[in-house]
Amino acid sequence: MNLITYYIVRKKLSIIAMAMALMLTTSCASIISTSKRKVLFETDPPGAKVFVNGMEKGITPVQLKVKAEDRIDFKLDNYKEKVVVMDSKFNLVSILNGFSIIGWGFDALTGSLKRVDTKYVKVTLENSKKTAFMNFMKNGNITKVNVDEKNKVIETIIVLNE
DSSP states (O other): OOOHHHHHHHHHHHHHHHHHHHHHOOOHHHSSOOSOOOEEEEEEEOEEEETTTTTEEEEEEEEEOOOTTEEEEEOOOOOOEEEOOOEEEEEEGGGGTTTHHHHHHHHHHHHTTTOOOOOOOEEEEOOOOHHHHHHHTTTTTEEEEEETTTTTEEEEEEEEOO
């Protein structure tokens, strides 16, 4: 092998090595930014348990790190359960991947292509009619029941204890 061929082969190998290194290290969205974001969760009334994807994470008001499309459940006794799915937007940092298929693939696998867009969530919980009826039953006595078969009406009188 002569000297000119040696330098040509060496130059080609250097270019290939640099291209491979560039392709392997260009998953910028995963390196520069994270797919999770801190979000403040509040409920009216406060004190609801907060579940992220089925796992209890705290009681409102609480600040938690969540990912795009996480399911957030709010549960409080005597109130209807509320569910929020975290919104997302395209993470512009991932554009730095350019033509790197490995970078785009890595960002897709780590969830870094999307980013939570919201910083604050407030949920108003509604009284549950079922639990309101059950509270009447616990705190009162049935004194009279009228059954009108003709009109198909049942009238119940409950006297609440003090």
